[in-house]
Amino acid sequence: METTERSVMERAEQPPAPPLHAEAPMACTFQVKNLSIWYGEKRAIDDVTLDIASNGVTAIIGPSGCGKSTFIRALNRMHELVPKTRVEGQVLLQGEDLYSNTVDPAIVRRRVGMVFQKSNPFPTMTIGENVIVGLRLNGVRNQRFLDERLEKSLRMAALWDEVKDDLRKPGTSLSGGQQQRLCIARALAVEPEVILMDEPCSALDPIATAKIEELIYELKTKYTIVTVTHNMQQAGRISDYTAFFYLGRLIEFGPTTKIFTNPSEKQTEDYITGRFG
Amino acid sequence: MVTPKHILGTFDEALAALRNNVLMMAGLTERSLERAMKGLVNRDDNICATAIADDEEIDQLEKQIDKDGVDILLRFQPVASDLRRVVAAMKLSSNLERMADMATTIARRARKLNRHPPLAEVDLIRPMYDHAMSMFKDSVDAFAREDVDLARAVVPRDQKLDDLNRMASHKLVDRMAQDPHQLRGYLNLIFVGRCLERVGDHATNIAEDAVYAAAAEDIRHQTAAVSV
Numbered sequence: 048m049e050t051t052e053r054s055v056m057e058r059a060e061q062p063p064a065p066p067l068h069a070e071a072p073m074a075c076t077f078q079v080k081n082l083s084i085w086y087g088e089k090r091a092i093d094d095v096t097l098d099i100a101s102n103g104v105t106a107i108i109g110p111s112g113c114g115k116s117t118f119i120r121a122l123n124r125m126h127e128l129v130p131k132t133r134v135e136g137q138v139l140l141q142g143e144d145l146y147s148n149t150v151d152p153a154i155v156r157r158r159v160g161m162v163f164q165k166s167n168p169f170p171t172m173t174i175g176e177n178v179i180v181g182l183r184l185n186g187v188r189n190q191r192f193l194d195e196r197l198e199k200s201l202r203m204a205a206l207w208d209e210v211k212d213d214l215r216k217p218g219t220s221l222s223g224g225q226q227q228r229l230c231i232a233r234a235l236a237v238e239p240e241v242i243l244m245d246e247p248c249s250a251l252d253p254i255a256t257a258k259i260e261e262l263i264y265e266l267k268t269k270y271t272i273v274t275v276t277h278n279m280q281q282a283g284r285i286s287d288y289t290a291f292f293y294l295g296r297l298i299e300f301g302p303t304t305k306i307f308t309n310p311s312e313k314q315t316e317d318y319i320t321g322r323f324g
Numbered sequence: 325m326v327t328p329k330h331i332l333g334t335f336d337e338a339l340a341a342l343r344n345n346v347l348m349m350a351g352l353t354e355r356s357l358e359r360a361m362k363g364l365v366n367r368d369d370n371i372c373a374t375a376i377a378d379d380e381e382i383d384q385l386e387k388q389i390d391k392d393g394v395d396i397l398l399r400f401q402p403v404a405s406d407l408r409r410v411v412a413a414m415k416l417s418s419n420l421e422r423m424a425d426m427a428t429t430i431a432r433r434a435r436k437l438n439r440h441p442p443l444a445e446v447d448l449i450r451p452m453y454d455h456a457m458s459m460f461k462d463s464v465d466a467f468a469r470e471d472v473d474l475a476r477a478v479v480p481r482d483q484k485l486d487d488l489n490r491m492a493s494h495k496l497v498d499r500m501a502q503d504p505h506q507l508r509g510y511l512n513l514i515f516v517g518r519c520l521e522r523v524g525d526h527a528t529n530i531a532e533d534a535v536y537a538a539a540a541e542d543i544r545h546q547t548a549a550v551s552v
Contacts, residue, residue, distance in 0.1 A: 279401075280401050307403045307404060307407075308403070308404060308540055309404065309405075309408075309539075309540030316405060319404055320330070320403060320404050320405060320406045321331045321335065321400075322328040322329065322330050322331065
């Protein structure tokens, strides 16, 4: 049986992750350069420069309204769905400027998948259809290929064993945690390079949250993951890097262990220790 | 720099209570060591008995601090400086409890010494005691005031205490050869010296924890790390 559960010994046998230091050269999936974003007159992101490491988890933290979600949505141009949006600066994905005139936003969103706060399976579709809908929309018709990708995606999302006999049931028949993993499977099915997660566990109970966190731990070996979270403990558990935003500005960015034991900026310290405002 | 209030008032209260218990435990440990030394120098069995009795209260405080620390970790899951303060407080209490055990041992050895004629070599113990207590007080002050410089300055002072103990031990061993009738007495003084040397080690630990709590820097075992 495939499962995301792994023993301590199995984990111990893995070679240790290389130490991550903000200053050290690292392979970057995203290079964000002087990014500013406006919604009409309101500046939501203010001159943010940040490199996001490949095959790691980067957590974005900060109080409500600090620009976390705008920032993460800017990484796959999802924020452009809001009217009167304006962007300055660059977001380079593997060196390619996502905001270049020649880049199709639909292609960007295929390369950079997204999972939202509230699970959103398509209500009229079955579990199986939900997973492969992205491929179908991209013109894939080969049923054998679709079946293989369906199983592979559900296995990667640690959901296969729970739903393999119910693929024709509606996606909405699943529990909240299962629905969220279904959405992750849907994002994985189009084989993105990056997965963005906007508070993926905020509506889940601790058991479902643990499953998603285990899944993130597994997925980061193959994908670059950027997640927004309000849960400091979760950021500490799952992420390799943490970025603290406040009033649209990046206040501090560094290895998670550093941020949560000895942050350099007083604003970060005050926020994570609950002494903000 | 004033630390802003936590959004949860109960967290600040819990952290303050933990810190107050640690400082109270440090005060009791200091008193216990003073009493043990007084019992030795003044040959007073009653004071020795008081020092031994003090240990019970200190043991209970250690358990209370551990319980409160675990409670804070469980309820508030502190991070950054708050986490370091809680961890340092719990480690401090462990060191203080061991120091209080040293006071008890000194008091017990003093009672044994009191049953025999006085030994002039007790004077060898005094400078060790003064040095150990000075290290102890400074390390606790450094923790209480989050004074990194003071804490750092405590650590190298342990070498002098080790030297004093070594010199005293050599002298006492010589005296054992010259005056074998007082062999037990000299042996007891060697044990007292060793206790004070251990007090210095615990003071060093406290100073190292104080640096960690205030500056997030681990300064333990630095000479060992260099030589590896």
